[in-house]
Amino acid sequence: MTTRTRDLIFAAIALALAVAIAITAFGYPVASSYFPRTLAVLMGLLAAFFGLRTLLAPTDDAAPMSPLNISALIAAFGGIAAYVVALKLVGYEGATFLFLFLLMVWLGAVGWLKALILAVAFTALLNVIFFVMLGVPRPDALLF
Amino acid sequence: MFENMLLGLQALADPALLLAVLIGVVGGVIIGALPGLTSTMGVALLIPVTFSLPPQVGLAMLGGIYCASTYSGAISAILLNIPGTSASVATMLDGHPMAKNGEPGRAISLATFASCFGGLVSIVALLFLAPQLAEFSLRFGSPEYFLLAVFGITVIASMSAGAMEKGLIAGALGLILSTVGTHPLTGTMRFTGGVPTLFDGIPLVVSLIGLYSIPEVIDLIDRAKSTHTGAAGVDKTSPFATLRELARQKFNLFRSSLIGIIVGIIPGVGCSVGGFLAYDAAKKGSNNPEKFGNGAAEGLVASETGNNAVTGGTLIPLLTLGIPGNPVTAVLLGGIMIHGLRPGPELFTTNADVTYGFIFSLFLSNLLFVPVGLLLARYGLRIVQVPAGILAPLILSLAVIGAYSLRSSVDDIWIMLAIGALGWGMAALAVPRAPLVLGLVLGTLAEGELARSLALVRGDLGAFGMQLVTRPVALVILILCVSAIIHGIIQHRRDSKMLE
Numbered sequence: 001m002t003t004r005t006r007d008l009i010f011a012a013i014a015l016a017l018a019v020a021i022a023i024t025a026f027g028y029p030v031a032s033s034y035f036p037r038t039l040a041v042l043m044g045l046l047a048a049f050f051g052l053r054t055l056l057a058p059t060d061d062a063a064p065m066s067p068l069n070i071s072a073l074i075a076a077f078g079g080i081a082a083y084v085v086a087l088k089l090v091g092y093e094g095a096t097f098l099f100l101f102l103l104m105v106w107l108g109a110v111g112w113l114k115a116l117i118l119a120v121a122f123t124a125l126l127n128v129i130f131f132v133m134l135g136v137p138r139p140d141a142l143l144f
Numbered sequence: 145m146f147e148n149m150l151l152g153l154q155a156l157a158d159p160a161l162l163l164a165v166l167i168g169v170v171g172g173v174i175i176g177a178l179p180g181l182t183s184t185m186g187v188a189l190l191i192p193v194t195f196s197l198p199p200q201v202g203l204a205m206l207g208g209i210y211c212a213s214t215y216s217g218a219i220s221a222i223l224l225n226i227p228g229t230s231a232s233v234a235t236m237l238d239g240h241p242m243a244k245n246g247e248p249g250r251a252i253s254l255a256t257f258a259s260c261f262g263g264l265v266s267i268v269a270l271l272f273l274a275p276q277l278a279e280f281s282l283r284f285g286s287p288e289y290f291l292l293a294v295f296g297i298t299v300i301a302s303m304s305a306g307a308m309e310k311g312l313i314a315g316a317l318g319l320i321l322s323t324v325g326t327h328p329l330t331g332t333m334r335f336t337g338g339v340p341t342l343f344d345g346i347p348l349v350v351s352l353i354g355l356y357s358i359p360e361v362i363d364l365i366d367r368a369k370s371t372h373t374g375a376a377g378v379d380k381t382s383p384f385a386t387l388r389e390l391a392r393q394k395f396n397l398f399r400s401s402l403i404g405i406i407v408g409i410i411p412g413v414g415c416s417v418g419g420f421l422a423y424d425a426a427k428k429g430s431n432n433p434e435k436f437g438n439g440a441a442e443g444l445v446a447s448e449t450g451n452n453a454v455t456g457g458t459l460i461p462l463l464t465l466g467i468p469g470n471p472v473t474a475v476l477l478g479g480i481m482i483h484g485l486r487p488g489p490e491l492f493t494t495n496a497d498v499t500y501g502f503i504f505s506l507f508l509s510n511l512l513f514v515p516v517g518l519l520l521a522r523y524g525l526r527i528v529q530v531p532a533g534i535l536a537p538l539i540l541s542l543a544v545i546g547a548y549s550l551r552s553s554v555d556d557i558w559i560m561l562a563i564g565a566l567g568w569g570m571a572a573l574a575v576p577r578a579p580l581v582l583g584l585v586l587g588t589l590a591e592g593e594l595a596r597s598l599a600l601v602r603g604d605l606g607a608f609g610m611q612l613v614t615r616p617v618a619l620v621i622l623i624l625c626v627s628a629i630i631h632g633i634i635q636h637r638r639d640s641k642m643l644e
Contacts, residue, residue, distance in 0.1 A: 003574075006572075006573055006574065007573075007574075009573065010310065010573040010574075010575060013569075013573075014313045014317075017317070021320055021335075024334075024335060025334070025335075028332055028334055029330070029332060031327075031329075031330050031332075031603070032327040032330040032332035032334065033327075033332075033334065035319075035323055035590070035591045035594060035595075036320050036323045036334065036335075039316050039319050039320050039323075040320065042316055043313055043316040043317065043320070046309055046312050046313050046316065047313055049309065050309040050310070050313070053309070069362075069365075069366045071365075072362045072363075072365040072366040072368075073362055073568070075365050076358060076361055076362045076365060076536075076540065076564075076568075077358075077561065077564075077565065079540065080540060080544060080557070080561050080564075081561070083540075083541075083544060084544070084554060084557050084558065084561075087554065087557075088554065092545075096541055096544075096545075099537065099540070099541060100537045100538070100541055103536070103537040103540070104533060104534060104537050107365065107368040107532070107533030107534075107536065107537070108368070108533060109368060109531035109532065109533020109534050110531070110533065110534060118534065122538055122541065123541075126541065126542070126545055129193070130193075130545050130549055135196060136545075136548075136549040136552060137552045139548065139552070139554055
């Protein structure tokens with residue numbers, strides 16, 4: 001992907017988003033929506049202007065970009081999604097320990113024993129800070 | 145005013161506040177020294193920790209993180225040539241060559257004491273300039289506050305140098321996201337999709353955690369298997385031996401502090417610019433400009449004094465007018481509002497104990513990061529070399545519990561994840577995130593004050609427009625807004641020409 005393609009993708013997404021927001025905002029009473037209505041129109045105009053400017057710019061300006069690392073993306077988003085599901089099933093401590101241990105082992109920065117110790121220690125630390133010291137209510141879980 | 149200051153001084157006798165400052169400073173020094181962890185992320189992550197604390201204790205902790213993390217970016221800049229935070233970019237120019245010349249201990253000591261000096265001078269400025277500005281802000285009504293919010297939003301132009309349209313679009317999106325939930329006057333639900341969690345709007349802290357921690361963790365995971373090698377060792381130079389060296393640079397210290405404070409007061413310019421401008425002034429005023437870039441103490445001192453002096457400067461418009469000067473203070477503004485406080489004159493009268501307690505705690509933070517930073521620097525290499533494969537899971541788990549603890553709601557973790565995806569998308573498409581934060585923070589104020597202003601003139605847009613040009617303070621702010629926009633356009637054109 002080049003910087004030109006990237007900017008065109010951005011302009012298209014921003015324009016689509018602005019149109020969707022405008023359609024929704026114009027469905028609300030005027031007194032409650034002049035602010036988002038104005039902003040949506042402004043955002044759409046800016047996105048269209050930016051897209052046109054990028055299209056009309058000389059193509060030799062486009063520089064190649066480094067490819068996206070999909071595995072890092074899946075690890076972060078998939079990891080948190082699985083963590084939240086586990087949170088509701090096995091409770092905070094179990095889910096946090098599993099999340100930390102598995103992610104550390106998968107990333108390979110430390111061996112399984114060191115990962116085990118770090119995961120237990122950090123889970124205990126977070127538990128003490130948030131639930132014991134700060135009195136945050138523990139999330140409800142199905143099993144524990 | 146002095147009675148109020150005494151009230152603030154009394155707050156320093158509170159052991160809980162002292163402990164909070166210590167925790168904030170230790171946390172801030174570590175966060176700042178770790179490349180990839182920003183001051184903004186540090187403050188955002190720890191805001192939930194301050195919920196159950198009294199306001200002055202919670203704010204003292206956040207202030208400690210802000211001051212300490214701005215300084216400690218210099219540690220990794222000097223030792224590894226990687227700026228811990230963007231503030232310490234100019235510090236690398238002479239700090240790392242000095243470390244490579246076998247004097248990393250001297251470099252860190254100079255940076256530490258210079259940062260402390262710049263920070264302390266800027267807090268003195270905050271202490272004596274802020275109340276006057278606050279008294280002036282008593283003349284502000286709804287139209288003026290609306291225009292102030294607009295002025296804050298115009299900062300977007302300078303926050304997105306080289307990508308102005310992208311910055312403006314991100315800012316508009318941030319403003320739109322701030323309208324999710326109930327309208328401030330009519331009570332109409334907007335953009336909630338019937339999801340009860342969104343009825344109160346998108347929580348600012350949850351958004352900030354997602355926006356800043358998720359993209360950085362993805363980057364860390366990406367680099368998980370890379371390790372830093374060949375880093376310089378820390379020499380045995382006594383830190384206090386450098387104090388005499390600093391005493392010979394009085395003019396450099398004061399000039400850099402002044403530059404930093406002025407840069408801080410102007411919204412949107414930032415710590416890194418403060419450091420660069422101070423460095424540039426030191427080089428131009430030096431008898432040995434050829435030494436700059438090769439380990440010149442003057443350059444290192446100027447950069448660190450300048451970037452830390454920005455911290456106090458940014459708090460002046462933040463506390464008096466509610467205008468955040470940079471992303472960190474935008475997050476800090478969220479922290480202040482979460483504690484039920486509103487920037488403006490009331491902060492210096494009704495809430496004087498909290499406000500002055502906070503300001504005096506910043507003195508303490510600036511003094512405390514000296515021993516903490518010097519101690520950390522001894523073990524610095526080990527800390528800055530925490531493998532990304534350990535750091536990434538730890539940050540994610542902290543982000544999850546931070547988002548959950550805001551309202552004890554698992555739904556907030558999903559919101560954090562969604563905003564994190566937005567943040568990642570913005571990073572991938574090279575869209576600046578700071579304008580979105582500004583929009584999120586200032587949107588509620590702008591829409592609320594606009595609604596109130598229009599209600600006062602019964603929805604007559606013409607009458608509202610007349611108010612903006614006939615009220616003296618409103619007119620001045622309007623002129624400032626227009627000049628900020630023109631300046632932004634000129635700067636954008638200049639940046640574009642430079643890129644070409």
